[in-house]
Amino acid sequence: GESVGLHLPTLSxxxxxxxxxxxxxxxxxxxxxxxxxxESGKGPQFIIDIRSNMDKRQGQxxxxxxxxxxxxxxxxIAATQPGDSAVYFCAEPFxxxxxxxxxxxxxxxxxxxxx
Amino acid sequence: xxxxxxxxxxxxxxxxxxxxxxxSPISGHRSVSWYQQTPGQGLQFLFEYxxxxxxxxxxxxxxxxxxxxxxxxxxMNVSTLxxxxxxxxxxxxxxxxxxxxxxxxxxxxx
Numbered sequence: 001g002e003s004v005g006l007h008l009p010t011l012s013x014x015x016x017x018x019x020x021x022x023x024x025x026x027x028x029x030x031x032x033x034x035x036x037x038x039e040s041g042k043g044p045q046f047i048i049d050i051r052s053n054m055d056k057r058q059g060q061x062x063x064x065x066x067x068x069x070x071x072x073x074x075x076x077i078a079a080t081q082p083g084d085s086a087v088y089f090c091a092e093p094f095x096x097x098x099x100x101x102x103x104x105x106x107x108x109x110x111x112x113x114x115x
Numbered sequence: 116x117x118x119x120x121x122x123x124x125x126x127x128x129x130x131x132x133x134x135x136x137x138x139s140p141i142s143g144h145r146s147v148s149w150y151q152q153t154p155g156q157g158l159q160f161l162f163e164y165x166x167x168x169x170x171x172x173x174x175x176x177x178x179x180x181x182x183x184x185x186x187x188x189x190x191m192n193v194s195t196l197x198x199x200x201x202x203x204x205x206x207x208x209x210x211x212x213x214x215x216x217x218x219x220x221x222x223x224x225x
Contacts, residue, residue: 043218046215089158095212099165101148101163101214103150103160107157
């Protein structure tokens with residue numbers, strides 16, 4: 001996943017515009033990624049996931065693109081709404097064995113929607 | 116179906132004290148994980164419990180510990196609190212490799 005930084009990248013978009021949030025990863029063997037949305041005062045909430053055998057996956061108003069060549073994924077939100085204001089994280093599951101499961105999170109991007 | 120619940124939601128402690136946080140997973144979920152979220156380090160994995168056993172542990176000092184009960188409820192404990200322990204502590208319950216997060220406990224150490 002992303003290296004952790006001191007500053008949270010921010011993105012401000014006008015309501016109705018499309019938003020693009022980016023995430024870089026370092027392990028070329030990574031094969032599964034998840035995007036989470038965290039609203040103020042809440043825990044992260046699953047948005048969409050993608051496996052490495054796919055380049056693109058679409059959900060409701062969201063699309064995730066995966067570029068394995070440059071180890072980059074992006075989350076696109078169509079027709080951004082005020083309710084989309086939140087911090088967005090890319091995450092990579094890690095299964096160290098014995099059925100264990102943990103997530104490694106990127107540093108997150110704060111999306112602010114301007115009405 | 117009720118989501119993951121965490122208590123308390125907010126907590127203020129003094130350096131040197133200890134604290135216990137509680138998490139109730141979604142009914143039927145047997146795996147509970149804990150994460151620490153800070154502005155500087157982001158979201159970091161603390162540990163995971165399954166069937167009352169710690170199955171995995173992140174890179175945190177021994178002051179951080181946890182346990183899980185037979186009803187899958189989990190607690191985490193932080194002893195000898197330091198200012199740097201101020202954070203949002205998130206609990207997540209997992210089933211079939213899908214992880215669901217609670218709202219977190221906001222711990223402030225003064």
